[in-house]
Amino acid sequence: MYDFAYHKPSSVADAVALLGDSEAKALAGGQTFIPVLKQRLNKPSAVVDLSGLGLSGITVTATTVTIGATTTHITVANSAEVKKAIPGLANLASWIGDVAVRYRGTIGGSLANNDPTACYPSAALALGATIKTNTREIAADDFFQGMFTTALEPGEIIVSVSFPIPQASAYEKFRNPASRYAMVGVFVAKTASGVRVAVTGASQGGVFRHTAFETALSANFSAGALDGIATPADGLNSDIHGSAAYRAHLVGVMAKRAVAAAA
Amino acid sequence: MPQVTLTVNGKTASVEVEGRTLLVEVLRDKLGLTGTHVGCDTSQCGACVVHVDGKAVKSCTMLALQANGSSVTTIEGLAAADGTLHPMQEAFRENHALQCGFCTPGMVMSAIDIVTTHPQGLTEAEIRHLLEGNLCRCTGYHNIVKAVAAAWPVMHGKEAVAAE
Numbered sequence: 001m002y003d004f005a006y007h008k009p010s011s012v013a014d015a016v017a018l019l020g021d022s023e024a025k026a027l028a029g030g031q032t033f034i035p036v037l038k039q040r041l042n043k044p045s046a047v048v049d050l051s052g053l054g055l056s057g058i059t060v061t062a063t064t065v066t067i068g069a070t071t072t073h074i075t076v077a078n079s080a081e082v083k084k085a086i087p088g089l090a091n092l093a094s095w096i097g098d099v100a101v102r103y104r105g106t107i108g109g110s111l112a113n114n115d116p117t118a119c120y121p122s123a124a125l126a127l128g129a130t131i132k133t134n135t136r137e138i139a140a141d142d143f144f145q146g147m148f149t150t151a152l153e154p155g156e157i158i159v160s161v162s163f164p165i166p167q168a169s170a171y172e173k174f175r176n177p178a179s180r181y182a183m184v185g186v187f188v189a190k191t192a193s194g195v196r197v198a199v200t201g202a203s204q205g206g207v208f209r210h211t212a213f214e215t216a217l218s219a220n221f222s223a224g225a226l227d228g229i230a231t232p233a234d235g236l237n238s239d240i241h242g243s244a245a246y247r248a249h250l251v252g253v254m255a256k257r258a259v260a261a262a263a
Numbered sequence: 264m265p266q267v268t269l270t271v272n273g274k275t276a277s278v279e280v281e282g283r284t285l286l287v288e289v290l291r292d293k294l295g296l297t298g299t300h301v302g303c304d305t306s307q308c309g310a311c312v313v314h315v316d317g318k319a320v321k322s323c324t325m326l327a328l329q330a331n332g333s334s335v336t337t338i339e340g341l342a343a344a345d346g347t348l349h350p351m352q353e354a355f356r357e358n359h360a361l362q363c364g365f366c367t368p369g370m371v372m373s374a375i376d377i378v379t380t381h382p383q384g385l386t387e388a389e390i391r392h393l394l395e396g397n398l399c400r401c402t403g404y405h406n407i408v409k410a411v412a413a414a415w416p417v418m419h420g421k422e423a424v425a426a427e
Contacts, residue, residue: 003282004283030329037283038304047326049326095392099319099377100324101321103319103320179307
């Protein structure tokens with residue numbers, strides 16, 4: 001990898017100042033970013049390590065689970081409070097990557113990167129999360145703007161993510177057999193105001209809501225309610241691991257499994 | 264150049280690094296601890312797993328500077344001073360859980376983490392799931408899984424169930 005200056009600020013303000021350099025990049029857990037650097041796909045002048053900002057931790061109230069940006073996947077997966085409040089979210093975190101990835105990878109890093117095959121964006125979108133940054137709060141519906149693209153401005157840092165607690169939720173994914181990323185992942189959340197379904201891994205445009213599934217499940221929250229509802233293959237990923245039509249089929253299968261797990 | 268200070272296998276080490284220097288490069292190239300292997304260099308194979316502050320992490324996917332001030336344990340730090348193997352190393356030997364041995368250091372470090380973090384017990388399915396981040400191209404994993412299961416009662420101070 002190309003060399004860079006390494007900084008580890010101890011306050012959000014200092015991190016934002018260091019990221020004012022347009023060639024600087026933020027480093028959270030590094031489980032995607034360091035491999036990217038190793039392949040020389042990115043050449044930052046400086047890397048700003050966010051691990052010293054005190055942004056880790058989980059707070060659960062009667063209505064909301066709030067997770068600090070640098071909280072690791074394993075912390076979310078093992079949290080008794082998250083397991084109780086939003087079991088689908090803890091379950092999602094429990095099979096991201098592998099053990100070593102879960103020890104280092106963070107929720108803020110996953111959301112900021114918005115990899116089209118990442119797991120967390122589906123939970124944020126399906127649960128209607130709010131992403132809090134150093135300057136503002138962004139609704140998940142406005143946050144994800146296509147593959148590797150978010151509403152974050154240059155130098156803007158995620159501070160925490162708040163998830164409203166649903167009545168029921170579950171996540172199912174079909175993993176790439178070698179690398180274990182989500183070829184198709186579906187997060188289903190049942191709330192008092194209806195059901196939300198978010199799909200990751202499948203689309204060239206990154207995570208998206210499946211409104212046809214949402215309508216059917218809001219009327220009847222059962223796997224059978226999805227029978228006969230096709231997922232269009234247009235715009236879905238097609239590669240050596242699976243065609244767009246195959247992924248479209250998997251969206252239905254994973255959604256049914258998620259509903260069955262949540263119901 | 265930046266300086267990084269680590270406690271590696273109980274000894275303090277302080278070395279000069281670049282921003283881009285990986286933890287595995289410090290261990291292998293600066294400290295001569297070549298037991299930690301680089302298999303894929305794409306963060307997929309787990310041969311480079313070491314413990315940083317007690318957690319199993321991929322040393323090829325962590326900057327040396329991120330580990331500054333940490334305590335690192337490598338495969339060289341497991342056996343006792345008199346050469347007595349760690350129970351996991353012994354279980355790997357007893358169960359023939361290696362053939363070429365390239366993945367073994369990372370396997371053993373991951374396996375110790377898995378057993379340590381599951382004091383309530385481990386099923387075979389759980390062991391297989393938790394070892395997903397470590398690739399072995401020789402053994403078909405079967406004996407590795409057996410070794411992890413065999414080490415669990417020893418590491419938790421419980422009597423081993425006789426192997427069938």
